[in-house]
Amino acid sequence: xxxxxRDLQRYTASERANHWAVGIxxxxxxxxxxxxxxxxxxxxxxxxxxxxxxxxxxxxxxxxMSAGFVMMFLRFWRLNVIxxxxxxxxxxxxxxxxxxxxxxxxxxxxxxGQKVLFWGLVICMALLLISxxxxxxxxxxxxxxxxxxxxxxxxVAAVGMIGLIILHVYAAIWTRGTIRAMLYGTxxxxxxxxxxxxxxxxxxxxxx
Ligand code: HEM
Numbered sequence: 001x002x003x004x005x006r007d008l009q010r011y012t013a014s015e016r017a018n019h020w021a022v023g024i025x026x027x028x029x030x031x032x033x034x035x036x037x038x039x040x041x042x043x044x045x046x047x048x049x050x051x052x053x054x055x056x057x058x059x060x061x062x063x064x065m066s067a068g069f070v071m072m073f074l075r076f077w078r079l080n081v082i083x084x085x086x087x088x089x090x091x092x093x094x095x096x097x098x099x100x101x102x103x104x105x106x107x108x109x110x111x112x113g114q115k116v117l118f119w120g121l122v123i124c125m126a127l128l129l130i131s132x133x134x135x136x137x138x139x140x141x142x143x144x145x146x147x148x149x150x151x152x153x154x155x156v157a158a159v160g161m162i163g164l165i166i167l168h169v170y171a172a173i174w175t176r177g178t179i180r181a182m183l184y185g186t187x188x189x190x191x192x193x194x195x196x197x198x199x200x201x202x203x204x205x206x207x208x
Contacts (some may be wrong), residue, residue, distance in 0.1 A: 007186040008203050016182055018071050025065035026165060032058040033158055059136050073122060079109050080119065085198075086112035107199040113171070120164050127157035128134045 006026045011019070033052045035044040048054040088105040089096075089112035096104055096113075101147055110118070134142055134150035177191040192200035 003184070003186065004188070007188055008192050008200070009185055010181040010187050010192075011185045013185065015075060016073070016185055018068060021181055022065055022068040022072055025061050025068060026161075029058065029065060030158075030162055030165075037155065037158075042203060049098050056138075059138075062128065062132050066125065069125050076118065077122075080115045082112065082115050082119075083108075086115055086126045089113070090116065106197045107195070108202075109196055111196070117164055117168055120159065123169075124161040124164065128161065129151055130183070131133075131157065 028048075031044050032048055034041040035048075035051075035054055036058070042051075043184055045051045045054040048057055085105050085107065089107060093113060095101060131150040131154040133140070135147045135154060137147065172182070175195060177188060178195075181187045189200065189204065192203065
């Protein structure tokens with residue numbers, strides 16, 4: 001892709017590689033997890049070499065995603081601390097959804113919605129990891145009541161995570177010029193000024 005030297009760097013190559021590794025693990029986990037969830041999805045096990053292989057691989061991919069997610073958490077948590085201006089943004093979120101976003105409060109690198117989504121993902125990931133380990137009978141033989149409770153928690157957290165990621169991908173596509181941030185690492189100045197003016201001012205020193 002032709003780069004404009006005036007574009008702003010939003011993600012480094014290692015941040016992008018980390019993000020996509022987590023994204024690929026998420027897709028594999030959602031497909032294999034749905035196969036266990038309902039018989040209608042069982043044919044998805046063919047993608048992983050059949051039922052037993054799907055059952056063996058799913059928890060290991062879960063560990064990989066958790067490790068990648070912890071790395072991402074360490075990179076991004078400070079940028080996702082919720083501030084007064086984010087609460088103001090969240091109060092006005094309806095205007096944003098209606099496409100009437102010209103007088104939304106100024107935002108830093110991430111807006112209030114992205115930050116709430118970030119912490120939602122953190123909660124779902126933690127619940128998925130804890131409940132997943134508790135029900136991993138190949139390694140731990142815990143009391144059946146605990147395994148059953150963990151299974152319910154795992155399903156609830158998985159539905160939460162899938163819902164949040166659908167929202168995340170929808171918002172990334174809906175806000176034109178965002179996907180390229182995670183593909184090439186850069187965004188245009190116009191994009192930054194419109195959606196994250198505080199971050200734009202920090203990056204460029206342009207205070208107009
Ligand atoms: C698989 C499809 C996915 C797509 C198309 C996608 C797309 C994107 C894009 C375009 C950005 C940049 C947004 C910006 O800079 O404003 C981003 C950021 C991010 N994504 Fe994804 N993503 C996907 C999956 C995931 C998954 C599975 C996770 C974690 C469970 C995730 C977590 C994040 C985080 C933490 C950020 C940084 C934003 C923040 O800290 O609030 N993404 N994603």
